[in-house]
Amino acid sequence: MAQVMLRAPLSELCGGRLHAIAGATVGEVLVALEREHPPISGWVLDERGRIREHVNVFVNGIHGEERTPVAPDDRVHVLPAITGG
Amino acid sequence: MTELLVGTKKGLFRLEGDASSGFEVTARAFAGQSVEYAMRDARTGRYLASVTSWFYGPRIWITDDPTGEWEQAKGTVLPGDDEVDPAAEFSGDPADAYKGALERLWVIVPGEEDGVLYAGGDPGPLFESRDSGLTWSLNRGLWDHPTRPDWHPGAGGLCLHTIVTWPGDPSKLLVAISAVGVWLTDDGGASWRHSNEGIVLRYLPEEARAATAEKPQHCVHNVRRAPERPERLFMQFHDGIYRSDDAGATWVDVGTDKGLPSDFGFPIAVDPADPDSAYVIPLIGAEDRTTPGGTVQVWETRDAGDSWRPRGDGLPERDAYLTILREAFDTKGQGEALELYFGSTSGEVFGSQDAGASWAQVGDHLPPIYSVRTA
Numbered sequence: 001m002a003q004v005m006l007r008a009p010l011s012e013l014c015g016g017r018l019h020a021i022a023g024a025t026v027g028e029v030l031v032a033l034e035r036e037h038p039p040i041s042g043w044v045l046d047e048r049g050r051i052r053e054h055v056n057v058f059v060n061g062i063h064g065e066e067r068t069p070v071a072p073d074d075r076v077h078v079l080p081a082i083t084g085g
Numbered sequence: 086m087t088e089l090l091v092g093t094k095k096g097l098f099r100l101e102g103d104a105s106s107g108f109e110v111t112a113r114a115f116a117g118q119s120v121e122y123a124m125r126d127a128r129t130g131r132y133l134a135s136v137t138s139w140f141y142g143p144r145i146w147i148t149d150d151p152t153g154e155w156e157q158a159k160g161t162v163l164p165g166d167d168e169v170d171p172a173a174e175f176s177g178d179p180a181d182a183y184k185g186a187l188e189r190l191w192v193i194v195p196g197e198e199d200g201v202l203y204a205g206g207d208p209g210p211l212f213e214s215r216d217s218g219l220t221w222s223l224n225r226g227l228w229d230h231p232t233r234p235d236w237h238p239g240a241g242g243l244c245l246h247t248i249v250t251w252p253g254d255p256s257k258l259l260v261a262i263s264a265v266g267v268w269l270t271d272d273g274g275a276s277w278r279h280s281n282e283g284i285v286l287r288y289l290p291e292e293a294r295a296a297t298a299e300k301p302q303h304c305v306h307n308v309r310r311a312p313e314r315p316e317r318l319f320m321q322f323h324d325g326i327y328r329s330d331d332a333g334a335t336w337v338d339v340g341t342d343k344g345l346p347s348d349f350g351f352p353i354a355v356d357p358a359d360p361d362s363a364y365v366i367p368l369i370g371a372e373d374r375t376t377p378g379g380t381v382q383v384w385e386t387r388d389a390g391d392s393w394r395p396r397g398d399g400l401p402e403r404d405a406y407l408t409i410l411r412e413a414f415d416t417k418g419q420g421e422a423l424e425l426y427f428g429s430t431s432g433e434v435f436g437s438q439d440a441g442a443s444w445a446q447v448g449d450h451l452p453p454i455y456s457v458r459t460a
Contacts, residue, residue, distance in 0.1 A: 009141075039157065043141040046186035047165035054140045080140040 002029050004076045013039040021076075026057055027066035029076055044078060054081045087417060087436075088460040090132070090151075091428055092120035095452035097134055099151050104438045108447040112151045121191050122412055125460035126202065126217065128195065132460075133158075133218050135190035135204065143190050145204060147218045160221035161204065161212050163187050164228075192412060193218075194248040197255040205245030209236060209262050213274070224274045227260070232279070235300040239263030239323075240371075246411055247308045251332075252315050259308060259318070259333050266303030267320075269333055283336035287324050288371075307353045307411050308333075311360035319363040319390070321353040326365060328390050339390025340365075346377040352414035356423050356440065361389040364396075364416075364441065366409045366427060375406040383425065385441055399444035400435060407431055412456035428454030 001020040011017045014037040021036070023029035027049065034041045046052055050066065057064045058077040070076060089100040089108070097120040102108030114120075115136050121143075123134040132151050137143040146155040163186060190206040196213075204212040204221065211224040236243060244263050251257035256273045266281040281303045286294050289302065297303065304323035311317040319339075320327040325348050326340030340348040349370025356362035363386050369377050376382070382397035401407075407429040414427040423440040426447070434448030434457065 040141075042144070042162055043138075046142060047163045048186055049165065050186070052140065052142055 001072060002070045002074045002076045004029060004033055004078065007079050010040055010043060010078060013037065013043070023070055025066065025070055026051075026059060026064045026068045026076065029070050030057070030066075030078070033078075055079075056081045087424060087426075087438075088125070089426055089434065089436075089447075090123040090125065090134075090456075090458045090460055091434060091448065091451060091454055092123045092134070092412075092456035092458075093432075093452040093454050094119050096120055097123050097136075097151070098448075098451055100434065100448050102447065104436075104445065108434070108436070110448075114151060114155060115146070120455065121189055122193055122456045122458070124193055124458045126195050127460075128199065129217050131217055133193050133202070135193060135206075137189055143187055143206065145190060145193065145218065145221065156219075158214070158218055158221060160214075160223075161187065161190060161206075163210060163223065188242060189244065191244050191246045192248060194250065197250050197253060201255065203248045203250075203258075205248050205260060205262075207242040207244040208238070209233070209243045209245050209265070211245055211248070211260055211274070226270070226275050227268065227277050230277055232300065236262070236265045237302060239304050247305065249308055249310050249318070251310075252312050257332075259310075261305040261308050261320075263306070264302055264304035264323075266301040266305055267308065267333055280333050281336070282334065283338075284320075284322060284327060285325065285338065306351050309353050309355045309363070311355055311362075312357050314360035317360050317389075319353050319355060321350050321365055322348075323371065324349055326353075326363075326390065328363075339386070340393075343390070343393050345384055345393050346382070349374070351409060351411040352427070354414050354416050354425065356416070356419055358419035358423075359387065362387050363390065364414075364425065365393075366414060368408065374408050376408075379404045379406055381405050381407055381435070383427070383437075383441055383444075396437075396441035397444065398442065399437075407433070410455055412458075413454050415457050415459050417459035424459065426457050426459060428457040430454060 004019045004021045091098040096116045097114045099112035100108045101111045119137040121135045145158040148155045185208045188207040193204045200217045202214045212221040214221045247261035249259040268277045279301045306321045308320045316332040318329040327336040328339045347367040354364040381400040382395040384393045417424040426436045428434045430453040432451040436447040437444045
């Protein structure tokens, strides 16, 4: 399983920073993450299943997209982009 | 004591006070997040706020105590069925139309039945709740309307921003979308028809206006109903002020050559006791969108738009270039005791407790204000 690391407020809504989540791609991991933690349903992925514009996902430190492969024990960071006003 | 819920770019602020003691901030929530709209449902006492996280998207939150915990409402999501390339030629099938993800929720309005609320947003969805705001569902009649592929957004997005109920009759509803126009239903939202007859689209070439009868491009800014005479409506349009005396079937211009400094503006308000009344806040538009000449004035009609007069005593008279957005103007009470409040994108809140005769600044130094609602 991938090791998904979250920051606030996602970590607060999911009950912790670190979560073991199954999935072969970033998209699958995030779908499973939201399914296992209903309070963040729709927070990371929009209705189309796309990563929200101002959310960044990294796999082992490399920027990832929905189709990026994820191997067991990969580290997946989900964090807000450095954007905003 | 009056309670004001002020939605801002950096959270929700509750102001409480009155003319004699002044107002103060008594609660803040959603720090750092955009609160497009917040209201208190007088039927339940429940507070509802539409909040958009820059990172994690829009949703509705509810609470019975704005100083305490807020609960996420469920169901304000779109079908996610827009896998068609938005740049591709439209197939003609509404199911293929580009529908996008939910961008914002701009307004929440109590319905006429117990527990019913409506919410509107961008890109043009109407949501309905039948359990006082806990869960919501998308109105498919409007969402799947066959004209939707021809809908185009205004400068603020494809926002469904105005929802007007008919007192005592839940089957009738008026909504307005920028820049699409007015939509009416008489069957509780199962079917919808656009209703923009009489509105002149001065922002389009004359030869292009006829086509808008079937493909509406009407940039409605706000609509309010006169509750004592519900077939009467007042509209602040993109460049005009209109009145309808037939429940929105047709519209007549009541803003041209009436002495108003501009017929552009966003909000419009009415005195519930007087169906001939309406209040607007003119802005130089659309290229500027600030108060004309640096003078802040609310303009009032008491003869259904035949004449208008400024009601600005106590408002800034010079060097004040304010922008007042669509939902940032609200009323409380009626008649001579009518209270009026509005907020600006520069963070000021102004109020009148004598139907607009005199004004005072009741809030200052807030973040840019999106909405003001009395509670």
